[in-house]
Amino acid sequence: MTSTARAVETFDSLNPATDEVVGTYPVHTDQDVTEAVERARAAAAWWNSLGFAGRADRLRQWKSVVARRMESLCQVVSEETGKPFGDAQLEIVLAIEHIAWAARNARKVLGPQRRSPGLLLSNQAATVEYHPLGVVGVIGPWNYPVFTPLGSVSYALAAGNAVVFKPSEYTPGVGKWLVDAFAEVVPEYPVLQLITGFGATGAALTRADIDKIAFTGSAATGKKIMATAAERLTPVIIEAGGKDPLLVDSDADLDAAAEAAVWGAFSNAGQTCVGVERVYVHQQVYDTFVSKVVQRAKQVSPGSDYGPMTMPAQLDVVRRHIADALAKGGRALVGGKDAVGDRYVQPTVLVDVPEDSQAVREETFGPTITIAKVADMDEAIEKANDSSYGLGSTVFSKRRGMELARRLRTGQTAINAPLSFAGIASLPFGGIGDSGFGRIHGPEGLREFARPKAIARQRFTTPLVLTTFARTARTEALVSKLIKRLHGRP
Structure with a gap:
């Protein structure tokens, strides 16, 4: 590790095939992470205000940038992971498909939905809609540094959240490439931010004032993430290992x-x-x-x-x-x-x-x-x-x-x-047991990054008013008779 003239601690990203230094990145501190989350909070309100159509348009533009410059991103992935160019391209192609699906389907999955109010409350209109959580922290892995984290990032963004993204310390250059490309099509606010560093930086993100954490890595680290997140009752998605x-x-x-x-x-x-x-x-x-x-x-x-x-x-x-x-x-x-x-x-x-x-x-x-x-x-x-x-x-x-x-x-x-x-964007992805819980991808992945909001609106008054101290014995008798007729038959 080295120090710059501004006393900012840095670390090198190495090509694992050659040990060649391919980039140098800051080790972000707790204060850096806190400030990034504060910026994300303001950005989230603006991003949500764009609505599904506005966000979908920006996500399509981002997808277009990634597709047009795929060779450049392949080079970064190959340098930081050592994987062949073709394998890097494969994961990028799949990631592009997921960005496209999330942008195209967010309104359908998360938009207002009517629900039946039932017979007793037939004078009510029942609706469920999904609101963004606010700020989502994503901690990504090094093995598929594009495809895997974007399975959380893309869906969180489509749902209306701002994202603070910490890539693996082995692939910070991939994370920077993705965040920089997004900033080109969303220059107004830091809707997607990058933080880099080691485990301590990821722990700081987990402790920060975020609304959900999405983590991909080992089961052992996932348990640590959960324990830290529990201090603030921050919900988590854990995608851990497999056998x-x-x-x-x-x-x-x-x-x-x-x-x-x-x-x-x-x-x-x-x-x-x-x-x-x-x-x-x-x-x-x-x-x-x-x-x-x-x-x-x-x-x-x-x-x-x-x-x-x-x-x-x-x-x-x-x-x-x-x-x-x-x-x-x-x-x-x-x-x-x-x-x-x-x-x-x-x-x-x-x-x-x-x-x-x-x-x-x-x-x-x-x-x-x-x-x-x-x-x-x-x-x-x-x-x-x-x-x-x-x-x-x-x-x-x-x-x-x-x-x-x-x-x-x-x-x-x-x-x-x-x-x-x-590779099928409409299917949810996740595990059970030591492989974690929660889902990314598909409708389930979009809903992971939103909170359901239930709304009941009275359309007209009814003679059978139950939620009042003025309720009469006659009303109670009518309700009893009605329920027995509806539900009392074997």
């Missing part, structure tokens, strides 16, 4: 399933919260499936097909999980004990790994995969659900896809395709 299973039924398209397993496990160096980490395969097709996975995995090359481990400390986790699996009787058909290098990890396919091993129980977040044989899909469901996590899952089955998907204890499931739920 996502893939189920392969006896009638599955094995080529497609093997391709999905390899992509889901090794893309982005396995640094995907909904990536495939465990596979349970019907015994009738197990050997064939494993052979197809091994064949494909041997063709995947670190450095070209995926980048380095963005966070160096994760190398030790991957090394530990592989070693534990092998020590407990597992076998490495690809990769293995020497797969972990100084920056890159070779694809590793593990079989015969006991269910109590670290490689099965804990989130690895690296390019490894365990494959287990099961007698039937009931056993596959039982083992897949035997996890503290519950984020994503995948099923390959021609006849039973929907049935198996419904039985999986996860927030979302893809059938016969890898991770497809993440």
